Amino acid sequence: MDKAKRKAIIAGNWKMNKTPKEAKELLTAIAPLVADADCEVIACVPYVDLATAIEATAGTNVKIGAENCHWAASGAFTGEISTGMLKEIGVEYVVLGHSERRQYFGETDETVNKRTKAALAAGLKPIVCVGELLWERECNITEEVIARQIKLDLWDVTEEELKNVVIAYEPVWAIGTGKTATAEQAEEVCAFIRAQLAKLYNQDAADAVTIQYGGSMNDGNADELLSKVNVDGGLIGGASLVAEKFAAIVKAASK
Ligand code: PEP
Secondary structure, three states, rough: OHHHHHOEEEEOOOEEEEEEEEHHHHHHHHHHHHHHHHHHEEEOOOHHHHHHHHOOOOOOOEEEEEEEOOOOOOOOOOOOOOOOHHHOOOOEEEEEOOOOHHHOOOHHHHHHHHHHHHHHHHOOOOEEEOOOHHHEEEEOOOHHHHHHHOOOOOOOOHHHOOOOEEEOOOOOOHHOOOOOOHHHHHHHHHHHHHHHHHHHHHHHHHOOOOEEEOOOOOOOOOOHHHHHOOHHHHHHHHHHOOHHHHHHHHHHHHO
């Protein structure tokens, strides 16, 4: 399958930024700038912004995602949010396994897998993040790390469910650091991810999966990164908080 047939997806990951009022302002600025986009446009926002974000983007082509979800339907999990809560208010996507969750909040491949399975069962589309640490790259074990994450994070995800999974390749050393992977490095690992998916499922299933690159993608480097055949979009942190920068990335993905 050639790249043109895969859905290009540009998703903003707002992290712990923007109050509901600020979220409304930012989305109101973004929506008209991306109205003609020829790719999927998503804003993944803090939990308390979700309802406002969904209201502010009603009738536009901007979709809303959450930044995490729990695997249980309900229960004694103080501070957590269930897939049912997200679905009921109209959330479509959910970022899972972000390196900041893995690094600061004890997220493991096992919990990423549980969240992924729960999200899919609820009809949410998970954006599953994988990526190597700097020292893992320096030790030349990037492929080993990525292969393990892909296998474990997608454990027991069926071929049918895979159609609703987005993978984000996010080298940890490039997130929020201003250090972008070169387009060649991004392509090399995104192609490797697709090859792993082909091994776990089959080539057709792998060819249909949208694989994003994330890590200091911005309006200056998006064109080159997105020109690569296995880079189908971007997960954008810092640059997604500035309407014009985010819109420029969406434009680059729309070519
Ligand atoms: C991210 O948070 O997923 C990310 C890629 O951040 P940044 O674009 O700021 O590096």
